[in-house]
Amino acid sequence: MNMKLSPDLLSNAPACKKTRLGVTGVNLFYGDFQALRNITLEIPECAITAIIGPSGCGKSSFLRLFNRMNDLITGARVEGRIELDGINIYDKSIDVVELRKRVGMVFQKPNPFPLSVFENVAYGPKRHGRHNRGELEEIVEKSLRQAALWDEVKGKLEQSALALSGGQQQRLCIARVLAVEPEVILMDEPCSALDPVATLKIEDLMRSLTESYTIIIVTHNMQQAARVSDMAAFLMMEADRAGVLVEYGPTSDIFTNPKDKRTEDYITGRFG
Amino acid sequence: MLGQQVKVATAEASPDNGLRRRWRIGEKFIEGWIFLTGLLAIVVLLGIIALLLKEGLPIFLDTPPWEFFFGTRWYPVSEPPTFGIMPFFISTLWVTLVATAISVPVGVACAAYLAEVAPDKVRETVKPIIELLAGIPSVVMGFIGLMLLSPLVQSAFNLNTGLCGLSAGIMLSLMSLPIIVSVSEDALRAVPDEFRQASYALGATRWETIIHVCIPAALSGITAAVMLGVGRAIGETMTVLMVAGGALAVPVSPTEPMMPMTAAIASGIGNAVRGGLQYQALFAIGLILFILTLAVNIIADRVLERQKRKFAR
Numbered sequence: 038m039n040m041k042l043s044p045d046l047l048s049n050a051p052a053c054k055k056t057r058l059g060v061t062g063v064n065l066f067y068g069d070f071q072a073l074r075n076i077t078l079e080i081p082e083c084a085i086t087a088i089i090g091p092s093g094c095g096k097s098s099f100l101r102l103f104n105r106m107n108d109l110i111t112g113a114r115v116e117g118r119i120e121l122d123g124i125n126i127y128d129k130s131i132d133v134v135e136l137r138k139r140v141g142m143v144f145q146k147p148n149p150f151p152l153s154v155f156e157n158v159a160y161g162p163k164r165h166g167r168h169n170r171g172e173l174e175e176i177v178e179k180s181l182r183q184a185a186l187w188d189e190v191k192g193k194l195e196q197s198a199l200a201l202s203g204g205q206q207q208r209l210c211i212a213r214v215l216a217v218e219p220e221v222i223l224m225d226e227p228c229s230a231l232d233p234v235a236t237l238k239i240e241d242l243m244r245s246l247t248e249s250y251t252i253i254i255v256t257h258n259m260q261q262a263a264r265v266s267d268m269a270a271f272l273m274m275e276a277d278r279a280g281v282l283v284e285y286g287p288t289s290d291i292f293t294n295p296k297d298k299r300t301e302d303y304i305t306g307r308f309g
Numbered sequence: 310m311l312g313q314q315v316k317v318a319t320a321e322a323s324p325d326n327g328l329r330r331r332w333r334i335g336e337k338f339i340e341g342w343i344f345l346t347g348l349l350a351i352v353v354l355l356g357i358i359a360l361l362l363k364e365g366l367p368i369f370l371d372t373p374p375w376e377f378f379f380g381t382r383w384y385p386v387s388e389p390p391t392f393g394i395m396p397f398f399i400s401t402l403w404v405t406l407v408a409t410a411i412s413v414p415v416g417v418a419c420a421a422y423l424a425e426v427a428p429d430k431v432r433e434t435v436k437p438i439i440e441l442l443a444g445i446p447s448v449v450m451g452f453i454g455l456m457l458l459s460p461l462v463q464s465a466f467n468l469n470t471g472l473c474g475l476s477a478g479i480m481l482s483l484m485s486l487p488i489i490v491s492v493s494e495d496a497l498r499a500v501p502d503e504f505r506q507a508s509y510a511l512g513a514t515r516w517e518t519i520i521h522v523c524i525p526a527a528l529s530g531i532t533a534a535v536m537l538g539v540g541r542a543i544g545e546t547m548t549v550l551m552v553a554g555g556a557l558a559v560p561v562s563p564t565e566p567m568m569p570m571t572a573a574i575a576s577g578i579g580n581a582v583r584g585g586l587q588y589q590a591l592f593a594i595g596l597i598l599f600i601l602t603l604a605v606n607i608i609a610d611r612v613l614e615r616q617k618r619k620f621a622r
């Protein structure tokens with residue numbers, strides 16, 4: 038193993054941190070097809086947890102469990118428990134809208150609304166009852182600053198968001214999520230449609246956000262997982278195409294000292 | 310050196326090695342045919358405009374344009390005859406207004422239901438049925454308006470007669486509904502799913518997603534749908550002729566009997582002497598109708614263009 042990890046990243050090992058999301062014995066079905074089998078892990082707060090694995094192993098499906106986006110797919114069914122701060126989010130009493138306010142999501146392809154930059158960031162707060170213009174302006178500026186986009190767009194808040202570059206659009210999408218003030222941010226391959234420079238900007242941004250946010254990122258890019266994440270979960274497909282959790286632990290352990298042979302084969306590029 | 314290469318190339322291509330350009334007679338024929346049919350549409354359109362201008366404009370030699378447009382008296386057989394089309398114009402406005410006020414909200418809501426809420430099975434059943442509504446002959450709609458709707462309108466609003474602009478407008482709204490629903494639904498379904506996902510992921514409800522994301526994103530298509538519906542309402546003749554009541558006064562409310570421009574032409578043309586003043590006046594009304602529908606189409610086109618530019622990726 039010749040994976041270099043910066044020392045500050047190693048010191049950031051989250052072993053001492055509190056569990057924010059707990060997954061216990063989760064199975065996910067799409068109709069008759071089982072997409073995930075018996076997954077159990079604990080995701081620490083204020084850290085970045087990377088989900089890695091070969092294509093089709095259910096990484097995105099797994100990520101979408103945390104804000105119940107799988108609910109939108111007809112025939113999707115979840116067994117087991119997923120807890121946010123100890124509360125089962127699949128309980129009947131849970132309001133999905135409230136859950137999604139607390140668990141935000143950034144998608145693979147930048148998907149700003151066909152609205153102005155301002156309206157994109159203000160969308161979430163407006164839906165949650167904030168209509169005071171001054172207050173919205175404050176939220177928009179704060180969110181754009183947090184997303185390291187403010188200096189690039191402050192002069193064109195009223196322009197269409199679709200006129201921004203791909204990297205700017207993705208940071209706008211992150212700002213849009215931050216404006217809702219979530220606790221957890223899910224990122225589904227947020228850099229796969231971006232060039233290396235834009236990717237680095239997003240990664241820097243993610244590191245800066247870990248102080249106050251719990252981030253879960255699905256990524257195809259091993260270097261990215263090694264660079265940014267504190268914890269890493271390796272998922273793989275079994276013979277019946279259901280995804281299982283092979284190994285989970287601090288990123289440094291997964292990349293330098295994997296316990297499972299399959300993990301080692303994958304991260305050294307022998308398959309996938 | 311370069312010249313040499315070219316020489317070699319032509320020398321190789323000249324024998325028939327299967328690459329020589331062929332004269333494809335079928336292709337040329339099809340090209341010519343498509344060109345001709347395209348030309349035909351333009352020729353017919355220009356012909357219609359020329360005819361309307363030739364037959365309609367001479368009325369302005371007799372009646373000045375402002376008297377024609379703003380005159381409130383239409384007495385084509387008096388001595389001297391007067392041709393003021395204000396009653397017809399206002400009637401058309403009322404009827405179109407009523408039709409639009411009903412068909413746009415109902416049509417867009419129906420489209421939103423079909424595109425965003427209804428299960429696939431419901432959509433696949435309901436949409437063809439709504440589109441079938443467009444195929445009902447206008448004389449049948451007129452008959453329904455006459456027999457079923459107008460008594461209801463009469464008793465509901467306590468009127469002397471149920472044959473009025475309101476009844477005609479309601480029937481017209483039913484007739485422009487199918488095109489509004491169909492085109493709006495297509496526009497909504499064309500909105501990328503990633504917008505909906507983003508909205509849901511931000512904690513928006515389905516209703517908020519439809520109102521604040523889907524409809525704005527589909528606005529160009531919905532606008533086109535509305536314009537098509539309005540165009541249909543302005544141009545529809547038989548139903549308004551049968552249901553609107555046919556009064557010649559300037560209507561101040563939609564509950565009065567009235568005669569929209571299309572009905573005025575249809576009911577007057579039978580008695581008009583060819584080339585006479587009334588004949589010319591009716592053609593001039595036709596010209597105005599043509600300009601009106603053309604304007605609606607051009608506005609719709611502009612809106613579509615602007616939306617496309619605004620949201621182009």
